[in-house]
Amino acid sequence: AQTVTQSQPEMSVQEAETVTLSCTYDTSESDYYLFWYKQPPSRQMILVIRQEAYKQQNATENRFSVNFQKAAKSFSLKISDSQLGDAAMYFCAYRSANYGGSQGNLIFGKGTKLSVKP
Amino acid sequence: DTAVSQTPKYLVTQMGNDKSIKCEQNLGHDTMYWYKQDSKKFLKIMFSYNNKELIINETVPNRFSPKSPDKAHLNLHINSLELGDSAVYFCASSPRTSGGFEQYFGPGTRLTVT
Numbered sequence: 001a002q003t004v005t006q007s008q009p010e011m012s013v014q015e016a017e018t019v020t021l022s023c024t025y026d027t028s029e030s031d032y033y034l035f036w037y038k039q040p041p042s043r044q045m046i047l048v049i050r051q052e053a054y055k056q057q058n059a060t061e062n063r064f065s066v067n068f069q070k071a072a073k074s075f076s077l078k079i080s081d082s083q084l085g086d087a088a089m090y091f092c093a094y095r096s097a098n099y100g101g102s103q104g105n106l107i108f109g110k111g112t113k114l115s116v117k118p
Numbered sequence: 119d120t121a122v123s124q125t126p127k128y129l130v131t132q133m134g135n136d137k138s139i140k141c142e143q144n145l146g147h148d149t150m151y152w153y154k155q156d157s158k159k160f161l162k163i164m165f166s167y168n169n170k171e172l173i174i175n176e177t178v179p180n181r182f183s184p185k186s187p188d189k190a191h192l193n194l195h196i197n198s199l200e201l202g203d204s205a206v207y208f209c210a211s212s213p214r215t216s217g218g219f220e221q222y223f224g225p226g227t228r229l230t231v232t
Binding site for chain 2: 044045104106108110
């Protein structure tokens with residue numbers, strides 16, 4: 001079974017600075033997708049960024065980028081120029097690319113609570 | 119227009135009661151899901167469903183049952199509520215059952231069992 005581990009329960013960053021959130025995962029599959037979701041206090045789950053495992057190039061979305069290391073099974077999220085609105089829980093998630101019983105369920109890590117200091 | 123909606127957003131009830139949470143998506147997606155987020159914020163899949171197949175997480179008690187009247191709806195029924203059922207329940211949908219498609223989440227329903 002696949003597992004996702006976020007080893008940092010809480011992180012803090014100064015406004016305008018850069019922070020990196022860590023995520024590792026375990027799988028025997030070669031094809032899969034990885035996601036970072038953001039959950040602000042409103043509790044709405046918002047997709048931040050996604051990475052296809054077959055792509056070597058790291059995904060970027062504006063101030064958000066990932067460092068995907070497939071061999072190391074690592075998928076960290078870098079937030080540049082942090083803003084107050086970035087304060088939230090961040091969840092790393094895994095999704096199999098295979099058809100089958102899981103039907104594409106997301107497997108989540110336990111989350112990292114990010115605080116942004118003004 | 120809200121893509122994935124859930125009602126109610128808050129639900130307070132007593133142990134032993136039966137309750138339902140409704141979920142609707144207007145995205146035309148094939149697959150819908152229910153996730154449970156516990157008090158430590160851990161999110162875990164409960165069910166996934168498309169118009170052909172229901173997949174149940176083996177750890178989900180059979181007091182929980184999803185019901186889909188049509189492709190756009192996946193409601194969650196809970197019988198004989200217990201204190202441990204208190205959590206936030208999220209409905210989600212995606213275009214297909216696999217692939218890198220984003221799962222769109224509803225706003226969540228906070229269930230409190232007293």
